[in-house]
Amino acid sequence: MNWQRLHGYLSYQSLMLGAVVLVTCAALGWAAQRTHDPILAAEAQDLRNNLSRVLPHGSYDNDLLQTRAQIDGPEGPLDVYRATLQGKPVAAIFAVHGRGYAGDIEVLLAISPEGALLGARVLKHKETPGLGDKIDVEKNPWITRFQGLSLGNPPVERWAVKKDGGDFDQFAGATITPRAVVKEIREGLEFFASHRQQLFGETLAAGESQ
């Protein structure tokens, strides 16, 4: 076929462009369909991995993803996951947000029905590498310090970094980041204290009836 002869027609150009768009759209549509389920599975696995990081393996036996519920959080709707062991509630897991040095810091908390912190992990942050990123457990075990603590232990006024007269270490050269994380966790515990019923929902009732 002599392509050059067709090039002069205006209709050829629009048809050509249309054909290319049609083919690429078809390719995209097909790929979107093929990847839809794997993407959902990968994201679910991702979430499951994150959730399991705040709770020790074996301390619960339900599929956390199935227990997702939405309640009214301090900043709009909040996703809560409820861990149970043989039907008894073990923990409520939810994320808290706060402003660090360079942006939002998202911390995932697991809190037992008694109000004790079972685990806390930073999910997302933009803190300075080498300084503020020590809140990430892969860089520094600092955040494991919070395990087992609750609002009364230490007393509320000591929920602060040492520089502010509290109990928690700040990092050399970075105070703002750990201060933000401590505040976030404290606020998370306070939110838990005032919304315990809602956070555990049905599972608490089920656990107590047994």
Next chain:
Amino acid sequence: MSNYLRIAQDGLWSNNIVFAQVLGMCPTMAVTGSATNGLGMGLCTTLVLVCANLLVSMIRQAVTEAIRIPVFIVIIATLVTLLDMMMNAWAHALYQVLGLYIALIVANCAVLGRSEAFASKNGVVASTLDGLFMGLGFTFALTLIGAIRELIGNGTLFADAHLLLGSSFAFLETQVIPDYKGFLLMILPPGAFFALGFLLALKRWIDQRQQARQGIQAVPAAALGGGGCH
């Protein structure tokens, strides 16, 4: 045959996307905080470059002057979107590291540049090879910048390589300088400019020495000085 050799040499060194064309500055600056990230971004871009060059050279006879830019960009955008979806589905760990930057490959004008400057004028084999070597040259540049920044900034090389290449490549991860204090600046954005500046100077120095040795008059540095987009 020497024609293909020339394509390889162009892509890897003399007409390198970063060091000679100074194109694709957005990923060059943004994703080179570590050698691993640079390598990952480079490989993704290489894949897109090869596919784009292949497709464009295949349909080059059918595409007219007037519609070539929209056709090329649609093809490139589609390829990038496909790559994005596939990585999200089947290489999720890698996607979490590079995901934000994959979409930026569309805006990397080096890709459109190769379609326009080479693939639309050359045969399928030559274009595919051009895409491959341009991509490898880009990968080389990004990995080098990433390695320099990581080494000076952190004292490590190829940290987290297992996330990118699988656990069998964990041996790449090395702590080059033990107990290194870290030179934060090199990991932060200014470090990319410092590293690129010094590498550009180094390439010119090497080229000039080579030319001097071959006794050729120094070619006016036309390749440099052209600003990149993005």
Next chain:
Amino acid sequence: MSETSVVHGPHAHAGPSLRRMMLEVILALLPATLYGFSQYGWPALFLFLTCVLCGLIIEALCLRLQKRPLRALGDGSALLSCWLLALSLPPWAPWWVALVGALLAIGLVKQLFGGLGQNLFNPAMAARVILLIAFPVEMTRWVQPLALGSLPAPGFLESLQITFGGAQTDAYSSATLLGHVKTELSRGTLLSDALADIYRPLQALLGERAGSMGESSSLLLALGGCFLLARRVITWQAPLGLTLGLALPALVMYLIDPLRYASPLYHLLSGGFMLTLWFIVTDPVTCPASAAGRLLFGLLCGVLIYLIRTYGSYPEAVAFALLLMNAATPLIDRYLRPRIYGRNRQGAALQPFNRRAP
């Protein structure tokens, strides 16, 4: 226009050489520097010597690489840049901070841009900012002044350990005034409480407080500055602009809410302001050439210092503000050009004096 007239060529000759000017600036810095040594002891001296020595070696290396005569080393510009840098470092910083600082100031900021007179940014201040971003821990570790020879001050060998051996100095550490106030304010403390037991204007004037050597004695720095003014090494426009630029916003905010915003005097006497006022904004290379330009430069620089100190996340802002304004200098120079000798502001030639009116 056929009538030709003879006018003298626009040649002016000035006595002082570059070398002489540099030496006079160094002379002006000397009292404050010596006082700094006496305040912060041997470690400060070691750090200072390391910084200056490294700077001179790097300058010499750069000159060699460029195949330029080593004579240029004698103009004192590298010495002055490193001197200023040393004055703005924490006095007890380890030796490698000084080495990297000298490398950045002389190698990167000065010589890579083309050497003396070609640099866009002030070498000392640019190096300080890069160091601060790169080594935030070392660059924010300040010590209380301990007079040389007094009992708690470290001895000679102990000081060698501090500068070269990486000895821990946490026992002596202390916050600077600006840093302390920033921390307290971010906790919600009232300014008056934050300042209560740390801020005394007289102390700030004399310089008995935590900070870098160049941040300590406002009085001695001002003395040196006045000497330079009298010797006409520096001009008055940029310092005046800087003072007004910082003091006016501070005054307005202080009058609005004295509980949250510090007084102008506090701003003028704290941090690296005095050093910048007399020795940095008066740098002929990186500041605008015309008198109006220098006034504007100082004014904007002062406003930036106030804004960054008050609303930024770093407690001290002088170096950041200065770099931003250095970057704006070519723009200022474009709009506020100095009048060319023999021409008016529009660039048209002036009427020669000895030409009679037609």
